[in-house]
Amino acid sequence: MFIVFEGIDGTGKSTQVNLLADALRQQGREVVTSKEPTDGPHGTRLRQSADTGRLSPQEELDLFHLDRKEHIANLIKPSLERGAVVILDRYFFSTMAYQGVRGFDPLEIRRINEEFAPLPDHVFILELDLDTALDRIGVRDGEANEFEQRESLQKCHEVFAALDDDFIHRVDAGQTPEKVHERVLSHLS
Numbered sequence: 295m296f297i298v299f300e301g302i303d304g305t306g307k308s309t310q311v312n313l314l315a316d317a318l319r320q321q322g323r324e325v326v327t328s329k330e331p332t333d334g335p336h337g338t339r340l341r342q343s344a345d346t347g348r349l350s351p352q353e354e355l356d357l358f359h360l361d362r363k364e365h366i367a368n369l370i371k372p373s374l375e376r377g378a379v380v381i382l383d384r385y386f387f388s389t390m391a392y393q394g395v396r397g398f399d400p401l402e403i404r405r406i407n408e409e410f411a412p413l414p415d416h417v418f419i420l421e422l423d424l425d426t427a428l429d430r431i432g433v434r435d436g437e438a439n440e441f442e443q444r445e446s447l448q449k450c451h452e453v454f455a456a457l458d459d460d461f462i463h464r465v466d467a468g469q470t471p472e473k474v475h476e477r478v479l480s481h482l483s
């Protein structure tokens with residue numbers, strides 16, 4: 295089973311990844327958790343660029359794709375093949391949203407990704423109003439960096455809101471983490 299959490303910054307994705315991983319492990323399943331961008335060389339470069347100066351849109355898009363290809367080959371595919379549950383904090387839906395903001399067509403990004411990236415069984419979109427998201431980011435980071443500007447997040451939200459596949463589940467992330475987790479479990483059961 296391949297599960298992805300998506301949503302704008304501040305929606306509590308990593309908390310939900312951990313809560314779900316713990317719950318599934320208690321059922322005796324092998325669970326692998328990970329995130330994108332990864333801690334590999336491309337992902338590290340992407341994270342550093344948020345502080346040291348933003349890359350060009352094309353360079354950034356290329357790096358996200360390279361990072362994902364390595365992630366799939368090194369971790370996602372082998373884990374799924376041996377029967378583990380894989381839970382990710384962000385996947386190509388984030389590329390549609392965030393690189394969509396930088397001028398690329400989200401549907402074209404999706405088409406490119408579907409050529410190499412396996413489709414998840416479940417994608418949870420954590421939804422939160424912008425003010426709450428910005429407050430949470432402020433508390434978390436001290437200051438909002440360029441990635442986290444209001445206008446960009448609004449556009450990202452719109453890309454996530456337009457996703458309409460059977461495997462997409464929307465969950466109100468304004469509730470307590472425990473309530474959000476309960477909603478996630480109810481979708482899975």
Ligand code: TMP
Nearest residue numbers: 303330331358384385388389392393441
């Ligand atoms: P995070 O570690 O807080 O999730 O931050 C990662 C940032 O990278 C976040 O602002 C979203 C951004 N991002 C993209 O722009 N494109 C992508 O494909 C992914 C996975 C993340």
